[in-house]
Amino acid sequence: MNCTDFLAKLTDYFDGQIDPALLAEVKAHLGTCHHCEVVVDTTRKTIDVYRGAESYEFPEELSNRLRAAVMERCRASGKLRDIAVKSSCEPTGK
Amino acid sequence: MAVQTSPIADEPLEPVEETVVTEPQAEIHPDVALVERAKAGDTAAFEQLVRQYERQIFRTAQHITQNREDAEDITQDVFFKAFQKLDQFQGNSKFSTWLVRIAVNESLMRLRKRKTSKTVSMDQDVETDEGSIPRDFAEWRPNPEQNYSQSELAEILRKTIAGLPPGFRTVFTLRDIENLSTEETAAALGLSVPAVKSRLLRARLQLRERLSRYFRQNKEASK
Numbered sequence: 001m002n003c004t005d006f007l008a009k010l011t012d013y014f015d016g017q018i019d020p021a022l023l024a025e026v027k028a029h030l031g032t033c034h035h036c037e038v039v040v041d042t043t044r045k046t047i048d049v050y051r052g053a054e055s056y057e058f059p060e061e062l063s064n065r066l067r068a069a070v071m072e073r074c075r076a077s078g079k080l081r082d083i084a085v086k087s088s089c090e091p092t093g094k
Numbered sequence: 095m096a097v098q099t100s101p102i103a104d105e106p107l108e109p110v111e112e113t114v115v116t117e118p119q120a121e122i123h124p125d126v127a128l129v130e131r132a133k134a135g136d137t138a139a140f141e142q143l144v145r146q147y148e149r150q151i152f153r154t155a156q157h158i159t160q161n162r163e164d165a166e167d168i169t170q171d172v173f174f175k176a177f178q179k180l181d182q183f184q185g186n187s188k189f190s191t192w193l194v195r196i197a198v199n200e201s202l203m204r205l206r207k208r209k210t211s212k213t214v215s216m217d218q219d220v221e222t223d224e225g226s227i228p229r230d231f232a233e234w235r236p237n238p239e240q241n242y243s244q245s246e247l248a249e250i251l252r253k254t255i256a257g258l259p260p261g262f263r264t265v266f267t268l269r270d271i272e273n274l275s276t277e278e279t280a281a282a283l284g285l286s287v288p289a290v291k292s293r294l295l296r297a298r299l300q301l302r303e304r305l306s307r308y309f310r311q312n313k314e315a316s317k
């Protein structure tokens with residue numbers, strides 16, 4: 001396996017969708033090729049840094065404004081009604 | 095056909111164990127009850143769903159369109175459309191995935207309307223192999239989070255992803271940021287699974303290459 005072959009398998013390798021025989025080859029290549037090892041490590045960090053960062057601010061003010069606008073439009077469509085019993089309504093869903 | 099759960103990119107060293115699920119899990123997602131109530135016209139239930147997913151929908155729209163005003167409009171439109179089409183939601187996918195699919199459609203429509211110089215067709219920007227071949231083999235030390243403040247990091251990440259062709263950016267956003275599975279991403283974009291994989295690979299490699307300019311270990315400092 002050379003570096004080009006390795007790169008072609010990178011996505012499957014990251015996603016854990018790779019058959020054992022091929023995985024052994026991939027690991028063997030990684031053991032001998034520092035460049036590909038760095039590519040794996042820095043690609044992983046690329047994904048992690050995007051996942052971990054809140055790249056776009058979503059302030060409370062915006063959240064409230066958007067939600068109010070949405071609810072307004074939905075109400076105007078005439079299909080919503082306020083249910084009298086609201087006891088089961090928790091502030092968060094988690 | 096069993097839908098695969100979202101593959102996680104965290105554990106590449108061992109193959110993911112094949113958990114063969116013979117029957118769909120009977121576990122009911124809390125959203126199902128909220129959706130049922132919303133279908134019946136319950137304002138509070140629908141508002142709760144908006145509250146839960148507005149941030150994710152906004153983020154997805156902004157990643158794809160790269161425009162804050164568009165993202166605001168799209169977020170509103172997505173929830174309003176979802177509300178109107180609530181009866182069509184059959185619960186075959188997660189409610190959040192269903193919303194993301196609507197958001198992707200709306201975002202791509204905006205991009206097409208805007209007709210920027212870059213092509214926005216999901217099929218056209220595939221041929222660019224430029225930047226997908228790794229050239230920078232410097233290690234990233236220390237980790238980016240240790241070298242930059244949150245706001246500096248956010249700025250770098252925004253600038254970098256904005257430079258990707260929309261088709262790559264969208265696949266990366268759905269798959270790696272919003273954690274959709276390859277199959278879900280393919281369905282949301284009307285692409286084949288191999289096409290998603292190929293774009294994802296190139297998107298990841300291009301981002302890696304561009305980020306390396308910021309995050310690479312400084313040779314002078316380390317010697």
Ligand SMILES: [Zn+2]
Pocket residue numbers: 002003006029033034035036037
């Ligand atoms: Zn190699």
